């Protein structure tokens with residue numbers, strides 16, 4: 001009997017520990033995505049003015065580093081808690097990873113345009129990024 005209680009207590013502790021770990025994963029990915037939103041905001045005036053995009057390179061590089069392992073920030077079990085990620089992230093993993101791959105491709109386009117100092121190419125790549133590539137994942141995979 002005593003043993004059973006211990007086992008139950010340990011089980012509960014393990015469950016609480018797992019829940020805590022997941023809530024950290026969720027908080028961290030949301031924090032990072034907020035930063036990505038801030039990078040997009042900061043780039044907007046340059047795109048609007050077709051200005052020199054070269055100073056934006058460090059932001060784009062940081063986005064590439066963050067987004068590279070985005071799917072790893074959605075481990076199984078992190079669908080519950082303070083998250084707007086839809087179940088489709090886990091039930092349609094192939095679709096999620098496709099949307100992710102498209103994002104990585106677009107970040108390379110942005111980086112190349114910025115590195116070349118091509119304001120026009122950067123402005124049109126930027127204009128497509130939010131609606132097509134961020135939105136292309138948010139529509140099927142993020143709830144309101």
Ligand code: HEC
Nearest residue numbers: 030033034036037040083084085099100103134137141142
């Ligand atoms: C491959 C899918 C995918 C791509 C690509 C993607 N996102 Fe998201 N994003 C999500 C998901 C899923 C959530 C919900 C995360 C959660 O609540 O746990 C989210 C949430 C966010 C949030 C809300 C963070 C918060 O909770 O406050 C912001 C801001 C955001 N994304 C910005 C962006 C920007 C900017 C881009 C494009 C540069 C982008 N995302 C591209 C899947 C994606």
